Amino acid sequence: MxxxxxxxxxxxxxxxxxxxxxxxxxxxxxxxxxxxxxxxxxxxxxxxxxxxxxxxxxxxxxxxxxxxxxxxxxxxxxxxxxxxxxxxxxxxxxxVTNTSSSPAQPIQLKCNPDAFLSPLIVSIAQKENLSLEEVQSIPGTGAEGRIRKSDVFNYLKNRKYPLQSKPIINNQQPTSTYPKPVIAFNEEKDYIIEMDRMRKMIADHMVYSKQTSPHVTSYLEVDVTNLVNWRNAVKDKFQEKYNEKLTFTPVFIDAVARAIADFPLINVSVDDKKIIVHKDINIGMATALPTGNLIVSVVRNANEKDIPTIAKTVNHLAVSARENKLKPEDVKGSTFTISNVGTFGSLMGTPIINQPEVAILALGIIKKRPEVITTEKGDEIAIRSMMFLSLSFDHRVVDGFLGGSFLKRVGDYLEKFDPNTPI
Missing domain, CATH: 2.40.50.100 (RNA polymerase II/Efflux pump adaptor protein, barrel-sandwich hybrid domain)
Known part of the structure; x- marks a missing residue:
């Protein structure tokens, strides 16, 4: 392999x-x-x-x-x-392998029935079909020998002969007594679609995220008139100069990357009781495939790229996604994700966090409407291009102040976009 x-x-x-x-x-x-x-x-x-x-x-x-x-x-x-x-x-x-090293030998482990298993470890064990004895046999590197997520994944990398035993059962959380609803099915009218492999993974990932992170969503309305006017004025010249289509997405990614640089604690992951702060700012883009499934492609080190470079990367990833040509490295390593729900005409959204990240930003549709603005002559009513931003964040490590401040900073970068920005 x-x-x-x-x-x-x-x-x-x-x-x-x-x-x-x-x-x-x-x-x-x-x-x-x-x-x-x-x-x-x-x-x-x-x-x-x-x-x-x-x-x-x-x-x-x-x-x-x-x-x-x-x-x-x-x-x-x-x-x-x-x-x-x-x-x-x-x-x-x-x-058939590309590594010169011999396959890893099975690990001989001794079961520790007193090993503490956190809800996260239990969840991973159930997903990977690990037995109770097998999990309790994994050497823990945490405090007092506690088994960490990284310990389980390291074990899985070298796992060859799983221990035969009963599957692990999560006794730390009460089982719901609510009966499963009966689904009405008419054989003459209704039909069944089996989930494909990708849809199953998406479903598992979404449920895992909601069970892992306490989601909180904040909203902000921004005036992106300057940005819209700039894009309309330069998109043709941009196409001629770079042979690339200019959408709003590169500007959104640029604004998010700059805001993350201002608030680095939004660019983190949680490992048990530790917060891992990522130095690289890798922005994931949630993209709907022609099949209806969702995939997140990644613009790496977005804070080090200018808008033309980001635009080229975004367009390449979009084409690769549509043609099913994304490479594994194209969908790995994101540290923060955006989802442009406005593409489908949605005013706003409540996105689910892309684990193991701690926040995700949804961008709504840009709509023109009359707004009260302050000018040199005082308050006036003008036609402005408005958009809603919604940030879902993990309340374990992101509180309201950090989440709100970060969201406001993204909005400021979009609202104060310089209409004279060169291409």
């Missing part, structure tokens, strides 16, 4: 394109794998005959693990499949 991006430790096999006994050529795609929301192809490193497939469809495989064995033979010919499984020659096999 090749490494397909920073921080990616495993992938799920979607489909094998070749079978045992098939002849493959070097660089020919032999299977498809998925990491979170991105699908990738895995090519054969040599020309030869597949003699063994070790993991089947839907298996979750750690980076560096051997997926299959190929008997290297530059003059390979088609081999007829037999009912018996071919045995690879010991001196002529090649592991």
């Amino acid at each position: 090749p490494k397909m991006g920073e921080s990616i430790s495993e992938a799920t096999i979607i489909n094998w394109l070749k079978n045992v006994g098939d002849v493959v050529e070097a660089e020919e795609t032999i299977l498809e794998v998925a990491t979170d929301k991105v699908d990738s192809e895995v090519p054969s490193p040599v020309t030869g005959i597949i003699t063994e497939i070790r993991y089947q469809k839907d298996a979750v495989v750690a980076v560096g693990e051997t997926l299959a064995l190929i008997e290297a033979d530059a003059n390979a010919v088609a081999v007829k499949k037999t009912e018996e499984k071919p045995v690879a020659k010991e001196n002529s096999t090649v592991s």
